[in-house]
Amino acid sequence: MTVYAGEQAVGTVTSxxxxxxxxxGIALALVDTAAGLADDATVEVDIRGRRAPMRxxxxxFVQPSVK
Incomplete structure (x- = not known):
């Protein structure tokens, strides 16, 4: 699945x-650092022809309970 920032493709979901x-739902994606996206940026992922907002x-994704 393709990751978009606006109309620009900036990455790909790997799992x-x-x-x-x-x-x-959670996912791992390879996102191009040249896109200049910060943590907590909102992007869209093309899921079967429809774009869904993601952060x-x-x-x-969660804080471990054991250190």
Whole structure:
């Protein structure tokens, strides 16, 4: 799936799944650093021909309970 910032393609989703901890879908994507997107930036992902808004977050998606 292609990641878009506006009309510009800036990356590709490499994998995705449902997070039982967060109770929502999560995905890993390769995003071009030249696009200059910051953490928490909103992008769109083309999912089967429809764009869905997503938020960029660096892993881990949840804080570990064990240190």
């Amino acid at each position: 995705g799944t449902f997070s039982p901890t967060r109770k929502l 960029l977050t660096r892993p881990p």
